[in-house]
Amino acid sequence: MKKGSALYEFLKGLWAENPVLVMVLGTCPTLAVSNTVINGFAMSLAVLFVLLGSNLIISLIRKIIPSQVRLPVFIIVISTFVTIADLFLRAQFPNISKALGPFVPLIIVNCIIIARAEAFASKRGIWLSALDAFGMSFGFMWVLVLLGIIRELLGFGSIAGFKLLGNWFQPWVVMLLPPGAFLSLGILVGLKNQIMTSLDKRKGRVS
Numbered sequence: 001m002k003k004g005s006a007l008y009e010f011l012k013g014l015w016a017e018n019p020v021l022v023m024v025l026g027t028c029p030t031l032a033v034s035n036t037v038i039n040g041f042a043m044s045l046a047v048l049f050v051l052l053g054s055n056l057i058i059s060l061i062r063k064i065i066p067s068q069v070r071l072p073v074f075i076i077v078i079s080t081f082v083t084i085a086d087l088f089l090r091a092q093f094p095n096i097s098k099a100l101g102p103f104v105p106l107i108i109v110n111c112i113i114i115a116r117a118e119a120f121a122s123k124r125g126i127w128l129s130a131l132d133a134f135g136m137s138f139g140f141m142w143v144l145v146l147l148g149i150i151r152e153l154l155g156f157g158s159i160a161g162f163k164l165l166g167n168w169f170q171p172w173v174v175m176l177l178p179p180g181a182f183l184s185l186g187i188l189v190g191l192k193n194q195i196m197t198s199l200d201k202r203k204g205r206v207s
Contacts, residue, residue: 013135020143025111031181037160040148044141052133053081055121059129074117
C-alpha cells in the first residue's frame with residue numbers, strides 16, 4: 001500500500017499507527033471511561049465528531065493561519081466542536097454525560113486531536129484530513145470498545161448493560177479501578193506488539 005494514498009491515510013490509524021496502542025495518545029480518557037462498553041463508545045463518538053470537524057476546518061484555513069499563533073487557533077477550533085459535543089450529550093444523554101464527567105470537555109487538550117491538527121490537517125487537503133480523522137477515530141474507538149467489553153464483562157458480568165454471567169460469577173472489582181484499566185491496556189499493547197513481531201518474522205522468511 002502506497003504511503004500517502006487515500007487508503008493508507010485511512011487504514012493507518014486502525015492498526016499500524018493506532019493512536020492508543022502505538023502512539024500511546026489519549027491515555028487518560030482511555031483508562032478513565034473504558035469501564036463499560038457504552039461509556040467507551042460514547043467517548044469515541046465524541047472524539048470522532050471533534051476530530052473530524054477540527055481537521056476539516058483547520059485544513060480549510062491552514063494557508064491563512066500565521067505560524068506564530070497556529071496552536072491557539074487550533075485550540076479555539078477544537079474547543080468549538082467540543083462545546084457542541086458536550087452540550088449535545090448533556091441535553092440528549094444526561095446519564096452518559098454524567099458518567100463521562102469532565103473527560104468530554106478535556107477533549108480540548110486531548111493529544112490525539114492536537115497531534116492530528118498539528119502534524120496532519122495543517123499540512124494536507126480536506127479529503128485526506130477527513131480520512132485521517134476517520135481512521136484515527138475508528139482506531140481509538142475499537143480499542144475503547146474492546147477495553148469496555150473486557151472490563152465490563154469481568155467487573156460487572158455484563159456487556160452494554162446486558163447481564164451475561166449468572167449469580168455464580170464473582171465480579172473482579174479491580175477491573176473497574178485504575179489498576180484494571182492499566183492491566184487491560186497493557187495486555188492489548190503486548191498482544192498488538194506480539195502480532196506485529198510475528199508478521200515481521202513471517203515476512204522475513206518469505207523474502
